[in-house]
Amino acid sequence: MKLVIGDKNYSSWSMRPWVLMKHFGIPFEEVCIEMYEAGSKAAMFAHSPSGKVPSLSADDGLAVWDSLAIAETLAERFPQHALWPRDPVARGHARSISAEMHSGFGEMRTNMWMNIRASFAGKGATPGALADIARIDAIWSECVEQYGGPFLFGEFSIADAMYAPVVMRFNTWEPALSEAAAAYARRVTESPAVHAWIEDARRERHAIAVYDTCA
Incomplete structure (x- = not known):
């Protein structure tokens, strides 16, 4: 899977799925796009129809954007991990x-x-x-x-x-x-x-x- 994020210093939305995947040991390729530069928006649109980060993709056609949608997708794909509480x-x-x-x-x-x-x-x-x-x-x-x-x-x-x-x-x-x-x-x-x-x-x-x- 590939996770596209913005600057780690500033991008609160990007932090959420990155931390989640790191914590649970879910492997991914990280792509970081520096925000608020001349080519930033175009680079983001290349990965997500929203033109925003984060976005998650995979070779099987998976394409998910928005931090909460990514989290829900990860919970579905990796049920062996308690990404949500079991109860x-x-x-x-x-x-x-x-x-x-x-x-x-x-x-x-x-x-x-x-x-x-x-x-x-x-x-x-x-x-x-x-x-x-x-x-x-x-x-x-x-x-x-x-x-x-x-x-x-x-x-x-x-x-x-x-x-x-x-x-x-x-x-x-x-x-x-x-x-x-x-x-x-x-x-x-x-x-x-x-x-x-x-x-x-x-x-x-x-x-x-x-x-x-x-x-």
Whole structure:
């Protein structure tokens, strides 16, 4: 399989399937397209009809784009791995909070973008962003308490991959979190697949000026 992604420092959507596949040992070829350059959009369209990353393809004709669609496809193709929780009630819960992440938290996304190499502590804290953060904090805290940790549903799953870029944002912007949510964020940051992504992001040399500064 081939996974097409954007810059690891900036592309939150790309991070999700990459971390998921690395965590579960699913082999893939990585293709990275530097974003916001003259040929970036054309290069992305060559791999995906959406003209966006990530996208996943395979020699058998598989062509999937969008991070959550890729995650669902991987869960179908690799049932030997518990990409979703095995328990159907927990699985429904995990799908719900993953979809909430996928479609929501617009204020936080807009005001606290992903830039792993940056430090914007205390900035971006608009009322809307803070409301989004409070909801995310509640999701993390409640899931860890209900399912016993160390991750949202016990073992690392699609739900954790969906929220991994939020952890990256929180590491950069440093909003106030509850003790439970902060501890969860540290565990995600220290997990091997996420750590590998962070190290790769730090080694990148491509820079996107608009995301490297914050008033």
